[in-house]
Amino acid sequence: MKTEPSRCDVLICGAGPAGLVLAIDLARRGVSARLVEKLDRPFTGSRGKGIQPRTQEIFEDLGVIDHIIARGAEYPPQRFYSADGRFHDESMVEPFEVTAEEPYHLALVIPQSTTEGVLRAKLLEYGRAPEFAKELTDFTQDAGGVQATLRTPQGLETVQASYLVGCDGGRSFVRHHLGIDFPGKSLGIRALTADVRVPGLSREVGHRWNDGDMTAQVGFDPLAGSDLFCLQVPVPLEGDVDLSAKNLTALVRQRTGQALTITDVEWSSVFVMGARLAAKYRVGRVFLCGDAAHVHPPTGGQGLNTSVQDAYNLGWKLARALERGDEEILATYEEERRPIAESMLGLSQTILDKEKEQGGRKRGREVLQLDLSYAGSSITVTEPANRPLAAGDRAPDAPFTTAAGLPKRLFDVFRGPHSTLLAFEPSIELKPLVGGQVYRIGEHGEIRDTQGAIARSYGLAKGDLVLIRPDGYIGAIVPESSFERLSPLT
Numbered sequence: 001m002k003t004e005p006s007r008c009d010v011l012i013c014g015a016g017p018a019g020l021v022l023a024i025d026l027a028r029r030g031v032s033a034r035l036v037e038k039l040d041r042p043f044t045g046s047r048g049k050g051i052q053p054r055t056q057e058i059f060e061d062l063g064v065i066d067h068i069i070a071r072g073a074e075y076p077p078q079r080f081y082s083a084d085g086r087f088h089d090e091s092m093v094e095p096f097e098v099t100a101e102e103p104y105h106l107a108l109v110i111p112q113s114t115t116e117g118v119l120r121a122k123l124l125e126y127g128r129a130p131e132f133a134k135e136l137t138d139f140t141q142d143a144g145g146v147q148a149t150l151r152t153p154q155g156l157e158t159v160q161a162s163y164l165v166g167c168d169g170g171r172s173f174v175r176h177h178l179g180i181d182f183p184g185k186s187l188g189i190r191a192l193t194a195d196v197r198v199p200g201l202s203r204e205v206g207h208r209w210n211d212g213d214m215t216a217q218v219g220f221d222p223l224a225g226s227d228l229f230c231l232q233v234p235v236p237l238e239g240d241v242d243l244s245a246k247n248l249t250a251l252v253r254q255r256t257g258q259a260l261t262i263t264d265v266e267w268s269s270v271f272v273m274g275a276r277l278a279a280k281y282r283v284g285r286v287f288l289c290g291d292a293a294h295v296h297p298p299t300g301g302q303g304l305n306t307s308v309q310d311a312y313n314l315g316w317k318l319a320r321a322l323e324r325g326d327e328e329i330l331a332t333y334e335e336e337r338r339p340i341a342e343s344m345l346g347l348s349q350t351i352l353d354k355e356k357e358q359g360g361r362k363r364g365r366e367v368l369q370l371d372l373s374y375a376g377s378s379i380t381v382t383e384p385a386n387r388p389l390a391a392g393d394r395a396p397d398a399p400f401t402t403a404a405g406l407p408k409r410l411f412d413v414f415r416g417p418h419s420t421l422l423a424f425e426p427s428i429e430l431k432p433l434v435g436g437q438v439y440r441i442g443e444h445g446e447i448r449d450t451q452g453a454i455a456r457s458y459g460l461a462k463g464d465l466v467l468i469r470p471d472g473y474i475g476a477i478v479p480e481s482s483f484e485r486l487s488p489l490t
């Protein structure tokens, strides 16, 4: 039996990483949102376990980074075994210099289920939680909103929302229902991944046998915060795969020649790697976000990260559309995020091809996602055009001293749902901005650039203004004579 429709501003379908991040971002903005999930309990596997530095910055803004770091670990070195039983250890990451501009420079390993648990705990701080065992089964939309039907253990429920966001994964119901194409390709690789116990196997390193051989490769990665390893093994494209501990033990022994025993399988999945990108991210009042809009091969650990960043790009725009009736900003979600997913798909594939051809898994700076930029987006303004840092680029961190003489970082003032205006030694009176916090940098300002770090990393001269968007990208970088251009952007 259907009930009377309940109302909310945003209905989020799917409580994976993308849905949870969107729910937190909307909650901290005071937007009424519901997060529905068809599973009757939280997902338990390790799946997307690499958290890249840019995502760590977002997690800092959302107030969860220390909880994530405390439960995760740095990528351990990889131990490569040769046929004669000898091995050598290699670091997976290029060593990057730690700089004040980039406080997070190493990818973290943390099981996806742990990340989701931390995000659910944060959501609960706002008095909200995913609604489990509620599956979106139908929706219609008109100019006034979206009417959605949920299947629940108590029967059908109707929800009236201003917007619907499909964060419902690679097989997205929302995408299918909208009839959005999902072109791309299957990559001709089928793999099993399983979270397993292997007593006696060293947890100091990841273990790789037959690296680069897509018919015989075996990998075990220790999962932080548990006594589990994530086992990854390519399997034939066709046929059933027995995922019992007994069969996995036999498979691993046959491929490695080692007397390893898998005693327990906590979670497992068999999947065909694919690279696909939705033809559109939006139809009217309905959006696609995360894996619903793009699927990647797991190489390079980009899938979850790209999904979290989609949600982070969409959250403040939905809030602005609801608060200020600024519907136009919603078009910039696809404009900014679809090209990023396109390049991430290319990157994951390039890494996969390299792995197939040469073995080895060393990752370069390109996987960190710190150089992603929305430069050229229709909501960015750079004046004059030839600046070292342009609007659309990521806003770097920098140390400074407060007017009270305390040490702080720019990320401290960016943290929260607001925009931030930095005015470098301004000579004009700065009016307050709706939704924007204003800081003057200078000898008598709120921010004292005592080490010259802000001027250096932003390339600022006297009278320059930098508007930092709520998602940590530069929205505008202009001389103070263009102050009036900023208010529509805050």
Ligand SMILES: Cc1cc2nc3c(=O)[nH]c(=O)nc-3n(C[C@H](O)[C@H](O)[C@H](O)COP(=O)(O)OP(=O)(O)OC[C@H]3O[C@@H](n4cnc5c(N)ncnc54)[C@H](O)[C@@H]3O)c2cc1C
Pocket (backbone or CB within 6 Å): 013, 014, 015, 016, 017, 018, 019, 036, 037, 038, 039, 043, 047, 048, 049, 050, 112, 134, 135, 136, 137, 167, 168, 169, 170, 172, 173, 193, 269, 271, 289, 290, 291, 292, 298, 300, 301, 302, 303, 304, 305, 307
């Ligand atoms: C086997 C495997 C291994 C992976 N390994 C890696 C890796 O090593 N590194 C990496 O970065 N990424 C990896 N990924 C990708 C990563 O897990 C995803 O990118 C990430 O989970 C995407 O998050 P999401 O929130 O968009 O979607 P999901 O995590 O898929 O969440 C979607 C949620 O929507 C729910 N849902 C679906 N339909 C409905 C409906 N109709 N109503 C209500 N709820 C619904 C689902 O139950 C699910 O909980 C892997 C993925 C898989 C499948």
